[in-house]
Amino acid sequence: MNLRGFIQHKKRxxxxxxEEILLAALLDFLFYxxxxxxxxxxxxxxxxxKQRLEGAEEDDRKQLEADFREALNAMSVSLRAGTSLxxxxxxxxxxxxRVLGNENQLTREFYRMTERLRVGIPVEKxxxxxxxxxxxxxxxxxxxxxxxxKRMGGxxxxxxxxxxxxxELRLETExxxxxxxxxxxxxxxxxxxxxxxxxxxxxxxxxxxxSVLYHSILGAGVMTACLLVWIGSALWGQxxxxxxx
Numbered sequence: 001m002n003l004r005g006f007i008q009h010k011k012r013x014x015x016x017x018x019e020e021i022l023l024a025a026l027l028d029f030l031f032y033x034x035x036x037x038x039x040x041x042x043x044x045x046x047x048x049x050k051q052r053l054e055g056a057e058e059d060d061r062k063q064l065e066a067d068f069r070e071a072l073n074a075m076s077v078s079l080r081a082g083t084s085l086x087x088x089x090x091x092x093x094x095x096x097x098r099v100l101g102n103e104n105q106l107t108r109e110f111y112r113m114t115e116r117l118r119v120g121i122p123v124e125k126x127x128x129x130x131x132x133x134x135x136x137x138x139x140x141x142x143x144x145x146x147x148x149x150k151r152m153g154g155x156x157x158x159x160x161x162x163x164x165x166x167x168e169l170r171l172e173t174e175x176x177x178x179x180x181x182x183x184x185x186x187x188x189x190x191x192x193x194x195x196x197x198x199x200x201x202x203x204x205x206x207x208x209x210x211s212v213l214y215h216s217i218l219g220a221g222v223m224t225a226c227l228l229v230w231i232g233s234a235l236w237g238q239x240x241x242x243x244x245x
Contacts, residue, residue: 012053012056013053016049016052016053016056017049020045020046020048020049020052021042021045023045023048024038024041024042024044024045025038026196026200027041027196027227028041029203030196030199030200030203031199031223031224031226031227032214032220032223033214033215034214034215034220044231060105061134061135061136062174063105064105064106064134064136064139065136065138065139065167065171066171067096067100067104067105067106068106068136068138068139068142068167069164069167069168069171070095070096070099070100070106071092071095071096071106071110072142072160072161072163072164072167073164074091074092074095074096075088075089075091075092075160076157076160076161076164078091078092079156079157079160080157085123085150085156086117086123089110089113089114089117089123090110090114090117092110093107093110093111093113093114096110097111109130113126113130123146124143124146124147124150127139127142127143127146128143128147130143131143138167138170141163142163145159145163146159181241184240184241185241188237188238188240188241191233191237192230192233192234192237195226195230196230
């Protein structure tokens with residue numbers, strides 16, 4: 001990870017951490033109104049923070065794979081024009097710079113490949129390195145196919161074009177599934193937020209209505225049970241609307 005990537009990752013981490021602390025404070029206000037309750041709630045927030053960071057990394061990986069499709073299309077055009085693979089990489093970097101911008105992660109990766117090609121690092125090893133760092137199965141599969149094709153003299157333009165077509169088919173399928181589930185995902189978020197909204201409304205309008213549930217062992221037990229049910233339903237709802245291909 002370069003310095004820019006580290007800074008962006010740190011900003012995301014701090015943003016999510018701040019949001020999780022605010023969520024823990026809100027849950028404490030709604031369910032307990034006890035400062036000591038913040039300790040287990042913060043532990044729960046850290047668990048949720050880990051899930052959110054993993055989800056954000058997964059979104060980054062999907063975006064990288066979508067951009068990789070554009071890169072393969074550009075490489076395929078260069079190879080069909082008779083350009084060697086080593087020269088197709090810098091040409092692809094220039095195309096990605098125009099299409100995706102210089103700040104795009106994959107654009108920076110291809111410029112990095114270009115610099116490393118100048119010092120004699122084979123292109124197949126660079127794609128293997130990119131696959132290892134990104135965790136993308138698509139890039140990993142392409143790296144393996146590229147290595148085998150160079151070793152056995154395969155038709156690189158055809159291989160890259162077919163790989164780009166397969167990636168496009170997969171991304172289109174994922175997009176169709178997300179479109180179908182978009183309404184359900186929104187409903188799930190609303191249903192998750194509704195119990196908190198009801199509690200907050202009662203706290204602000206009729207605090208005496210819930211006062212019996214606070215500052216007592218029995219009340220804390222009831223509210224803990226409600227909190228656990230809410231967490232369980234939220235996790236269950238997320239699992240239902242999450243589909244992996």
